Amino acid sequence: MPCNHNNQLCPGPTLNGALTNTCxxxxxxxxxxxxxxxxxxxxxxxxxxxxxxxxxxxxxxxxxxxxxxxxxxxxxxxxxxxxxxxxxxxxxxxxxxxxxxxxxxxxxxxxxxxxxxxxxxxxxxxxxxxxxxxxxxxxxxxxxxxxxxxxxxxxxxxxxxxxxxxxxxxxxxxxxxxxxxxxxxxxxxxxxxxxxxxxxxxxxxxxxxxxxxxxxxxxxxxxxxxxxxxxxxxxxxxQQAIEFGSNTLLSRKRKQGLQAMQVAINDKNFQPPAPYSDIKRVKREFYRAPQFILKGLAWFYDVDEVSSLAQLSMLEEMGKLHPSRVVHFRKAMSEALRVRVASHIITGAEFDKVLSAYVTPNKNQSAWLRLNSEQSAMLEDAANSVRLIIGWANEFASVQGRTHGIRGNPFSEPLLIK
Ligand SMILES: [Zn+2]
The missing domain is CATH 3.30.460.10 (Beta Polymerase, domain 2)
Structure with missing residues (x-):
């Protein structure tokens, strides 16, 4: 019996047995x-x-x-x-x-x-x-x-x-x-x-x-x-690496960690969107910077975990990342990533752009995922967290590049409630 696509030898969309004839x-x-x-x-x-x-x-x-x-x-x-x-x-x-x-x-x-x-x-x-x-x-x-x-x-x-x-x-x-x-x-x-x-x-x-x-x-x-x-x-x-700032004691891995953070700090593509912008790029503008900064911290402190979540909990456990800041990492990434999964499913492509709730899509945007108002609000909130995280990374990188004084870790300090 042919499969749904009329291929005589194809056993259909089951992956049991040989795939030789599966169309x-x-x-x-x-x-x-x-x-x-x-x-x-x-x-x-x-x-x-x-x-x-x-x-x-x-x-x-x-x-x-x-x-x-x-x-x-x-x-x-x-x-x-x-x-x-x-x-x-x-x-x-x-x-x-x-x-x-x-x-x-x-x-x-x-x-x-x-x-x-x-x-x-x-x-x-x-x-x-x-x-x-x-x-x-x-x-x-x-x-x-x-x-x-x-x-x-x-x-x-x-x-x-x-x-x-x-x-x-x-x-x-x-x-x-x-x-x-x-x-x-x-x-x-x-x-x-x-x-x-x-x-x-x-x-x-x-x-x-x-x-x-x-x-x-x-x-x-x-x-x-x-x-x-x-x-x-x-x-x-x-192996020992070249200097970072005037700090010569960094291993390649630590230096790489700091470089990953520098990318998050400096690359225009990875900055959060302006408040209430029509289009949000969920991977670039929300996920990338926190992900690079977490990776940077993980490398800096010799954490072997590779998933962002595992890095988060390990860094928290080691006292390198304060729980009040962990909250912002989760906030920055979680809804944006959910929306990203949804966009892949709805568009059938590796498509990163979504439309804010109050925007009427133009002709080219008709296939895009459009946020509901709750999602839009969550992403505005998430963008604020991304901004905060990038600021902390900036502090961290400048402290670590210092010649004199204690090279502390701002990420381990509790957040002051304003
Ligand atoms: Zn088939």
């Missing part, structure tokens, strides 16, 4: 059914973090099935750990987030390398096809696919990305920046080179990959290989 549309149907489960959580007033961690698990399970399917047909080339980075590693992926990932393998032969490449290409193609069959018009070409900027097991970028970033001709013809199905030493070597040669022309290409290596989680395969990489990355980051 693109049925795979897309399956993913949509997973998204519906997140939609149900949204309707049941689950928190953003509950929805995001649930989605992260679903997407990992899906990718694992796609790989298993390749292994059944072609065999598994070698031992491996499939690692996810970015929002996946933080368990903060949203239903249309793209997937940042790489694979750690032991030392393998050229032939095994070739096998991995073919398998990665096949999975990439399947994801692309599924995405093409679904993504609507808001942001075509982006959705649940491998990272288009090279942080994927192939280390491959899209044509569009190449046109924008390949001014010096550093990227080879096939669009591969660095092979990211690789050994611990090759992967941590990328990190080492990034820090050792500040004027390396390839530095810009490495940047996204480097941040991924520093924030990764084991998804499936052999966790031992991931563990080895994490240890190696820690070793590289633990």
């Amino acid at each position: 693109t549309h049925c795979l897309a149907d399956f993913l949509d059914s997973q998204r519906s489960e997140i939609k149900a959580m949204l309707d049941n007033h689950k928190t953003a973090w509950q929805m995001m961690s649930s989605w992260t698990k679903k997407l990992v399970a899906f990718i694992e099935r796609l790989y298993e399917d390749q292994f059944t047909t072609h065999g598994c080339p070698s031992d491996f750990s499939f690692c996810i980075t970015g929002s996946g590693a933080r368990s903060e992926a949203c239903p249309q987030s793209d997937l940042d990932a790489f694979i750690v393998v032991p030392k393998i032969t050229q032939n095994q390398k070739k096998q991995w490449k073919n398998i990665n290409l096949a999975v990439k193609k399947r994801l692309d096809d599924i995405n093409d069959s679904r993504v609507k018009t808001l942001r075509p070409g982006k959705g649940f696919v491998f990272c288009t900027g090279g942080l994927n097991p192939l280390g491959m970028v899209t044509k569009k990305w190449m046109e924008r970033n390949n001014r010096d001709g550093l990227i080879k013809k096939d669009g591969i920046i660095f092979d990211l199905t690789n050994t611990t030493s090759a992967l941590s070597g990328l990190l080492e080179e990034y820090y050792r040669y500040p004027s390396d022309p390839k530095r810009n290409l490495r940047k996204h990959i480097v941040s991924g290596l520093q924030e990764c989680a084991h998804a499936f395969g052999n966790p031992k290989l991931h563990r080895e990489l994490v240890d190696e990355v820690k070793f590289v980051l633990g």
